Amino acid sequence: MLRLTTFVSAIALSTAAMAQDITVGVSPGEHGEIMEKVAEVAAPLGLNIEVIEFSDYVVPNQALADGDLDANSFQHRPYLENQMNDRGFGLVEVGTTITTPMGVYSDRIEDLADLPEGAQVAIPNDPTNGGRALLILQDLGIITLTEGTGLVPSPLDIADNPKGLRFLELDAAQLPRTLADADIAIINTNYALASGLSPRGDSIAMEKADSPYVNILVVQEGREAEPWVQTLVEAYQSPEVKAFIDEKYEGAVITSW
Numbered sequence: 269m270l271r272l273t274t275f276v277s278a279i280a281l282s283t284a285a286m287a288q289d290i291t292v293g294v295s296p297g298e299h300g301e302i303m304e305k306v307a308e309v310a311a312p313l314g315l316n317i318e319v320i321e322f323s324d325y326v327v328p329n330q331a332l333a334d335g336d337l338d339a340n341s342f343q344h345r346p347y348l349e350n351q352m353n354d355r356g357f358g359l360v361e362v363g364t365t366i367t368t369p370m371g372v373y374s375d376r377i378e379d380l381a382d383l384p385e386g387a388q389v390a391i392p393n394d395p396t397n398g399g400r401a402l403l404i405l406q407d408l409g410i411i412t413l414t415e416g417t418g419l420v421p422s423p424l425d426i427a428d429n430p431k432g433l434r435f436l437e438l439d440a441a442q443l444p445r446t447l448a449d450a451d452i453a454i455i456n457t458n459y460a461l462a463s464g465l466s467p468r469g470d471s472i473a474m475e476k477a478d479s480p481y482v483n484i485l486v487v488q489e490g491r492e493a494e495p496w497v498q499t500l501v502e503a504y505q506s507p508e509v510k511a512f513i514d515e516k517y518e519g520a521v522i523t524s525w
Contacts, residue, residue: 287315288314288316288496290315290316290318291320291336291337291339292318292319292337292338292341293320293322293331293337293340294319294320294322294328294341294342295321295322295324295325295342296441296459296462297457297460298457298458298461298513298521300319300321302341302365302366302513302521304319305509306503306506306509307319309503309509310500313499315499315500317500320337322342324439325347325397325440328343329359330355333359333488338496339486340485340486341483341484342483343486344480344481344483345482346399346400346420346480347397348486350395350396358490360487362484362485362486362487362500363504364483364484365482365483365484365504365524366482366483366523367477367481367483367522368456368521368522369476369522370397370400370475371454371460371467371470371473372404372452372454372471372473373447373452373453373454373465373472374451374452374453377451377452378472380408380473383410383431383433386434387433387451388436388450389433389451389453390435390443390452391436391438391443392443392454393437393439393440394440395422397440398420399418399421400419400481401454402421402422402425403421410430411430412428413425413426413427423435436450440459443459444459444460444465445463457521467520483524485504505525510523
């Protein structure tokens with residue numbers, strides 16, 4: 269018994285000695301909440317995660333590129349690709365996380381068929397999420413985009429706008445506040461949840477589930493082979509985290525694994 273106790277204690281000490289501390293940047297809402305659960309799962313595996321929230325979509329990639337973070341978890345693939353092209357960041361995806369369908373919200377109408385002529389539509393002002401919002405409107409048959417605009421169209425790429433919609437481009441985090449003034453707002457799930465909106469209960473339309481906007485874990489290029497990265501991915505894509513997401517978000521957030 270003494271030998272067994274000594275052996276177990278040695279393993280515990282060895283694990284503690286090998287434990288690594290990392291910082292992970294997230295956006296508010298489900299990304300932060302899920303990462304806190306990931307931290308619980310990762311701790312017994314020797315990975316101590318400090319979760320740092322950022323209020324916008326620009327700073328987390330800059331902080332990661334500058335070495336102020338070890339990883340981030342807040343963005344989908346098209347956004348990362350756009351950021352890398354525009355800013356020259358040396359970042360790399362190491363695992364997929366969740367999909368958070370964008371929703372169309374309104375305090376003025378209950379059905380998009382009632383959207384008035386000249387309605388004001390609030391959308392994110394960053395290229396990928398703004399483009400994503402426009403693609404949703406096209407899928408809903410409200411506008412038509414010029415062919416070949418890909419995943420990052422802007423209002424300038426609208427070929428047909430039968431209702432003469434007027435577009436208000438704002439920081440994504442501010443969009444829930446526009447519901448008092450805009451006819452509709454197309455809002456990312458994390459900011460909807462953070463403002464008390466229920467994507468399933470309060471939206472009047474939702475993005476299709478098969479969109480290309482899967483979210484990802486990202487690290488600096490050249491660090492993807494470090495052992496802690498695999499531990500982070502495994503902790504995130506664990507049964508415990510999946511059960512947490514399914515129970516807490518009830519389909520508003522969809523796991524990728």
